[in-house]
Amino acid sequence: MKDNRPVNLDIGTINLPLTAYTSILHRISGVFIFAGVALLLTLLSSSLESEESFKAAVECLQSPVAKFALWLVLAGLIYHSVAGVRHLVMDLGIGETLEGGLLGAKITVVVSAVLIIAAGVWIL
Numbered sequence: 001m002k003d004n005r006p007v008n009l010d011i012g013t014i015n016l017p018l019t020a021y022t023s024i025l026h027r028i029s030g031v032f033i034f035a036g037v038a039l040l041l042t043l044l045s046s047s048l049e050s051e052e053s054f055k056a057a058v059e060c061l062q063s064p065v066a067k068f069a070l071w072l073v074l075a076g077l078i079y080h081s082v083a084g085v086r087h088l089v090m091d092l093g094i095g096e097t098l099e100g101g102l103l104g105a106k107i108t109v110v111v112s113a114v115l116i117i118a119a120g121v122w123i124l
Helices: 018-047 051-061 064-091 098-123
Strands: none
Touching (some): 018 064, 018 098, 064 098
């Protein structure tokens, strides 16, 4: 028996709900944090070699590019943490309905955005 239903394999045209986007961003932010921590640990390691390397690391962190990179890593950490709390709340049985999941996703996006903007102001 052949299935005659249409198959849409173009990911760009699929309309995903907000809950799917928050879940995908949660995974992406985890990878982003992993890469960012590797860079920050490398910078820490080089800063501990000598007094000159420490001064070079401090000077490096004063550049706008380094501040932006630090903000990106911090933004990933903030989003991942807020989304992780959302998952923990859902593990307690709160927000498991369709409406509850959508509300949780909206809260996650808003709280993350506010904290990420605050982190950007703090870093500048």
